[in-house]
Amino acid sequence: TQLLEQSPQFLSIQEGENLTVYCNSSSVFSSLQWYRQEPGEGPVLLVTVVTGGEVKKLKRLTFQFGDARKDSSLHITAAQPGDTGLYLCAGERVDDQGGKLIFGQGTELSVKP
Amino acid sequence: DTEVTQTPKHLVMGMTNKKSLKCEQHMGHRAMYWYKQKAKKPPELMFVYSYEKLSINESVPSRFSPECPNSSLLNLHLHALQPEDSALYLCASSHPLAGTKGEQFFGPGTRLTVL
Numbered sequence: 001t002q003l004l005e006q007s008p009q010f011l012s013i014q015e016g017e018n019l020t021v022y023c024n025s026s027s028v029f030s031s032l033q034w035y036r037q038e039p040g041e042g043p044v045l046l047v048t049v050v051t052g053g054e055v056k057k058l059k060r061l062t063f064q065f066g067d068a069r070k071d072s073s074l075h076i077t078a079a080q081p082g083d084t085g086l087y088l089c090a091g092e093r094v095d096d097q098g099g100k101l102i103f104g105q106g107t108e109l110s111v112k113p
Numbered sequence: 114d115t116e117v118t119q120t121p122k123h124l125v126m127g128m129t130n131k132k133s134l135k136c137e138q139h140m141g142h143r144a145m146y147w148y149k150q151k152a153k154k155p156p157e158l159m160f161v162y163s164y165e166k167l168s169i170n171e172s173v174p175s176r177f178s179p180e181c182p183n184s185s186l187l188n189l190h191l192h193a194l195q196p197e198d199s200a201l202y203l204c205a206s207s208h209p210l211a212g213t214k215g216e217q218f219f220g221p222g223t224r225l226t227v228l
Contacts (some may be wrong), residue, residue: 031216040144099144101217105154106153108153
């Protein structure tokens with residue numbers, strides 16, 4: 001059973017298109033992180049959301065945390081080839097304070113020029 | 114300094130070799146982690162150290178042996194590995210206190226190949 005369902009798993013789009021990645025769970029999270037990872041490198045933290053309904057923007061990236069803190073989305077506007085990579089959502093469940101992050105399966109994004 | 118460093122970047126070893134992976138952070142974090150990651154998959158947690166003590170072992174085979182010599186350093190000792198252990202090994206750190214949002218900061222990883 002996957003505790004954090006991330007979709008889509010693969011996305012191939014043209015430069016300039018918009019896209020949204022979703023992470024959904026039946027569990028409540030105290031916080032949720034989004035990471036971006038390039039091949040052969042470690043995940044880089046993009047943002048952390050902690051408050052239900054929170055929206056954070058990072059240039060062309062918009063992150064949202066669901067009101068019930070069970071889901072999150074990442075929206076990229078006017079995607080560029082430099083956005084290509086593996087996007088991972090990860091969160092800490094409220095009933096698990098042991099430091100374990102639950103990861104989604106990842107979204108492999110390819111933006112073609 | 115907001116960086117987690119890992120050495121070596123790449124490691125090739127035979128099944129009879131003994132090697133070690135090293136991780137270092139100077140952010141004052143008191144929790145450190147080892148993850149294993151296969152291509153295009155999410156990281157899988159192996160070990161967690163909190164205040165230099167092992168707090169989580171995710172049923173990892175004994176051929177992997179973690180060590181936390183001090184609050185800034187984390188090692189992973191490898192012995193008699195199998196080819197299926199080939200993967201990217203990631204170290205991460207975080208501030209373990211409540212209210213610090215559970216953020217983990219990852220190093221660049223060690224690409225391990227077992228022949």
